[in-house]
Amino acid sequence: xxPFRFEEDAWLVAPRLIGAILTLDGVGGRIVEVEAYxxxxxxxxxxxxxxxxxxxxxxxxxxxxxxxxxxIHWCFNIVCRxxxxxxxxxxxxxxxxxxxxxMRARRKLAADRLLCAGPGRVGEALGIExxxxxxxxxxxxxxxxxxxxxxxxxxxxxxxISRAADVPxxxxxxxxRFLSRRFR
DNA sequence: CGAACGATTAGCT
DNA sequence: GCTAATCGTTCGA
Numbered sequence: 001x002x003p004f005r006f007e008e009d010a011w012l013v014a015p016r017l018i019g020a021i022l023t024l025d026g027v028g029g030r031i032v033e034v035e036a037y038x039x040x041x042x043x044x045x046x047x048x049x050x051x052x053x054x055x056x057x058x059x060x061x062x063x064x065x066x067x068x069x070x071x072i073h074w075c076f077n078i079v080c081r082x083x084x085x086x087x088x089x090x091x092x093x094x095x096x097x098x099x100x101x102x103m104r105a106r107r108k109l110a111a112d113r114l115l116c117a118g119p120g121r122v123g124e125a126l127g128i129e130x131x132x133x134x135x136x137x138x139x140x141x142x143x144x145x146x147x148x149x150x151x152x153x154x155x156x157x158x159x160x161i162s163r164a165a166d167v168p169x170x171x172x173x174x175x176x177r178f179l180s181r182r183f184r
Numbered sequence: 185c186g187a188a189c190g191a192t193t194a195g196c197t
Numbered sequence: 198g199c200t201a202a203t204c205g206t207t208c209g210a
Binding site (some may be wrong): 035037043044045064067069070071072073075090092118119121122149158159160161162 | 190191193
């Protein structure tokens, strides 16, 4: 049994990812903030049904879904539920731990606290590209291993959406200074 | 075919 | 707190 059980609902998988170590080519860190999205969720890219852009969300669980945000940023998701469903978890922030120099170089002048504090920043720091879509998240060049520490997970409304804005599907590591925003 | 709109961020007030 | 940057997708004429 895979420790993260990506075949289950995204809102069940999402809190399990808090504390896990995510890397791409050895660069990354501890996941401190995520959001869940589902097919029956008006805020989700998969809500209108399969399209060329969101095709990976309807593929096998445990794979990567990358999308372009605001025409500028690459954002990283892990596909959940059974193939054909259309659910996933957006990785919103990491505590940077591995490949610090590569992340600092990619992120230019950003302070360490801001290296991976937001989905676009995670994409830039790890070197996420559209071509990563469809790859398994727990095999090279990616790496994902369960948390080696006990974590306290908090939750709240998702950020930056207009529909289903009250659904508490944002999850974070309590008290982390590497969040994109504080939880209330 | 034109227009509007983001699962955002950086920089300035 | 406010807004420009920037572009693929979606929607109305």
